[in-house]
Amino acid sequence: MRVTIADVAREAGVSKTTVSRVLNDRADVDSVTAARVREVIGALGYVPSSGAVGLARGRSRTVAMLTPPLTWPWMGEVLQGVVDTVEAAGYGLLLYTCNRGAESVAHFTGQVSARAFDGLLVVEPEGTLETITAMYRRGLPVVLVDDRGHHPDFPSVGTTDREGGASAARHLRDSGRGRPLVVAGPTAFGCVRDRLDGFLGVLPTGLIAEGDFSEESGRAAVERALAGGARIDSVFAHNDLMAAGALRALRAAGLRVPEDVAVVGFDDIPTARHTEPPLTTVRQPMRAMGESAARLLLARLAGEDPPAGPLVLPTELVVRGSAP
Amino acid sequence: MRVTIADVAREAGVSKTTVSRVLNDRADVDSVTAARVREVIGALGYVPSSGAVGLARGRSRTVAMLTPPLTWPWMGEVLQGVVDTVEAAGYGLLLYTCNRGAESVAHFTGQVSARAFDGLLVVEPEGTLETITAMYRRGLPVVLVDDRGHHPDFPSVGTTDREGGASAARHLRDSGRGRPLVVAGPTAFGCVRDRLDGFLGVLPTGLIAEGDFSEESGRAAVERALAGGARIDSVFAHNDLMAAGALRALRAAGLRVPEDVAVVGFDDIPTARHTEPPLTTVRQPMRAMGESAARLLLARLAGEDPPAGPLVLPTELVVRGSAP
DNA sequence: CTGAAAGCGCTTACAG
DNA sequence: CTGAAAGCGCTTACAG
Secondary structure: OOOOHHHHHHHHOOOHHHHHHHHOOOOOOOHHHHHHHHHHHHHHOOOOOHHHHHHHHOOOOEEEEEEOOOOOOOHHHHHHHHHHHHHHOOOEEEEEEOOOOHHHHHHHHOOOOOOOOOEEEEEOOOOOHHHHHHHHHOOOOEEEEOOOOOOOOOOEEEEOHHHHHHHHHHHHHHOOOOOEEEEEOOOOOHHHHHHHHHHHHHOOOOOEEEOOOOHHHHHHHHHHHHHOOOOOOEEEEOOHHHHHHHHHHHHHOOOOOOOOOEEEEEEOOHHHHHOOOOOEEEEOOHHHHHHHHHHHHHHHHOOOOOOOOOEEEOOEEEOOOOOO | OOOOHHHHHHHHOOOHHHHHHHHOOOOOOOHHHHHHHHHHHHHHOOOOOHHHHHHHHOOOOEEEEEEOOOOOOOHHHHHHHHHHHHHHOOOEEEEEEOOOOHHHHHHHHOOOOOOOOOEEEEEOOOOOHHHHHHHHHOOOOEEEEOOOOOOOOOOEEEEOHHHHHHHHHHHHHHOOOOOEEEEEOOOOOHHHHHHHHHHHHHOOOOOEEEOOOOHHHHHHHHHHHHHOOOOOOEEEEOOHHHHHHHHHHHHHOOOOOOOOOEEEEEEOOHHHHHOOOOOEEEEOOHHHHHHHHHHHHHHHHOOOOOOOOOEEEOOEEEOOOOOO
């Protein structure tokens, strides 16, 4: 039924070896022969079986990516950066998510999926780190897009969390704010600690609430602070979702943003420009991070040595109405 | 270096055939033998090569998905629905995007990627339709997640665009609005014509602008209408991005939303609840559409016949502040 | 410049 | 219940 290299060889009157050479653009084929083979390939609509090619070559020209839920507001950017880079290199991308928890991971490591790819890209490895480490030890090239923790063992791509936090603090300080509330993410994450350190180094405060990166937790943190009688003139939230929640709580309490309280977020998700007022935020270059991670992995597959330290891409303060 | 089925067989003192039987849970293996083999598999950390399995079995247990840019606000939901369903069935998902245009498609159809999957899921096939059709004719199972056009030749999953448009119109009419501006998408798309028909059947209007689904085009459409002296009391935009643009233009013109002009969008993207005021919108069940499309494809791969017509999932009017 | 043959790591009749 | 052997569709020394 399906057209194989043998069909092409027979039709073109050459050996499979020669067809294979043409397919792989080897120089040592007579140009007339090559042209004829190419013609037959076109006429027959022949497409090589990637499974067979992979088996024979020992590698699949496919990389896998293990992600948190794809509904995270910034995953689209990361994914697009990865796909573009990987496709441009002629690789395929196999996508896995951990959102079904242990079951997903089990499946991921299980017999069906495994060994189908040459290398692995991981975003936010929490929960899967042991598994990943084991695969890494057995020789699987891995690169982390790691905005959550510090995993010095792996090649990784990150962003300037500390400087990002500091830039938010400088901006608030320079616009005359001195009583900030920080709505932090879970402090177990390395990025959270970095953002906190950077911020506090510029603008020290005792008012620190720990949220869980959800909008609701941002809202609750502000409500608690207000109910506790805290007199704040600004909020720095560790992501835009919590900042949006803070915005709501402030306005619900009758406070004006930015006149009474300025708000700065982190990430610059698509929603950030649509809140009222639009959100000033520390932008993470998610797309560039996806591209860089993919490039790092591809370089690794091409035999290059992994870089000594993590690749760190700069954040950028984006000023909008919530903290002019 | 790498552990193969031969290593397991040798270590367990059985043939490769027996190991293969254990691997595939065939009933006809002595339970003691099976236990021993399983033990060796664990000890050696053996993982089958999916390439070899696929080659031997003639199918890869992998499906591919061809998508528009992953930064589309609702792609995350679709993708998550697909990944969940596909993973649960023990299949892998190969991701391709068309965002680099012709080059992407060429790569997609090219030798490296093709034949690496058993079936294909396509979202918004514009531009790739000829290619897809050709592959479909040659026997590749295909399912469309098609919110843009009408392609009766393919099994597809859609939503109730016409009823969605009608529900927006009924809502506006019932709240006393009679002079709507419709900001439509490109009328070349089947879904746009359906939304328009549904809306106009309930609330006829001559004020119809054609946007391109971008926020900017929504803003421009409203500005033009206002500049032309149109006296409107409501806007129905064919997606939330254009609705958000309309919202901005209206407020910039000094009009109050919803008091002076009510606004209804389409999609219910994450940003919809964060605009000021939050957007009333016709929700598309993107995640369910992704799940259904994947299920349809998997059923097809399992040998089931494709359904006669498209699978149509219901929209739902979500009422928020922009049109209470 | 070209081809015959072995091999990649599995599965699957077939035979026992 | 178990195994030897052929075959899946390619690539790659090796020989000419």
